Amino acid sequence: xxMKIKLRWYEKNNDDLKENECSVxxxxxxxxxxxxxxxxxxxxxxxxFNVLPNWISILQPYFQHEIQPNLFDYQISxxxxxxxxxxxxxxxxxx
Numbered sequence: 537x538x539m540k541i542k543l544r545w546y547e548k549n550n551d552d553l554k555e556n557e558c559s560v561x562x563x564x565x566x567x568x569x570x571x572x573x574x575x576x577x578x579x580x581x582x583x584x585f586n587v588l589p590n591w592i593s594i595l596q597p598y599f600q601h602e603i604q605p606n607l608f609d610y611q612i613s614x615x616x617x618x619x620x621x622x623x624x625x626x627x628x629x630x631x
Contacts, residue, residue, distance in 0.1 A: 538561050538562065538563055538565075538616075538617040539561075539562050539565045539568075539614055539615060539616050539617055540558045540559050540560075540561060540562065540614075540615045540617060541558070541559040541562065541568070541595065541598055541612050541613070541614055541615075542556060542557075542558050542559075542612065542613045542614075542615055543556060543557050543558075543559070543587075543595070543599055543601065543603075543610060543611075543612055544556040544610065544611045544612075544613075545601070545603075545608035545609065545610050546608060546609045546610075546611075547608065547609075548607070548608060548609055551609070554608060555601070557599050557600065557601050558615070559598035559599055560598055561617065562598065565614070565616075568594075571594045572585075572591055572594060572595075580614055581614050581615070581616050583613070584611050584612070584613045585611060585612050585613070586609070586610070586611055587603070587605070587610035587611060587612055589605065591612075592605065595612065
């Protein structure tokens with residue numbers, strides 16, 4: 537499954553959308569969701585998430601824009617790239 541992350545940044549003083557950027561293709565979406573702590577989110581492709589400070593180092597490699605939380609507020613959303621609906625998630629194996 538291939539997906540993209542859409543990053544939007546907003547002016548802090550008035551919440552106006554400044555700009556947005558789509559990530560490079562991400563081929564292992566489940567690993568990205570796990571890293572962000574969103575693997576249990578049920579509406580992952582239908583929701584928008586405020587970027588948390590601990591997400592910045594995870595997200596930054598996917599974007600050209602330098603994420604600067606002191607200057608802008610950020611949100612991300614996920615876009616599935618492929619036939620809809622995506623295949624069901626496989627159950628996790630216990631280690």
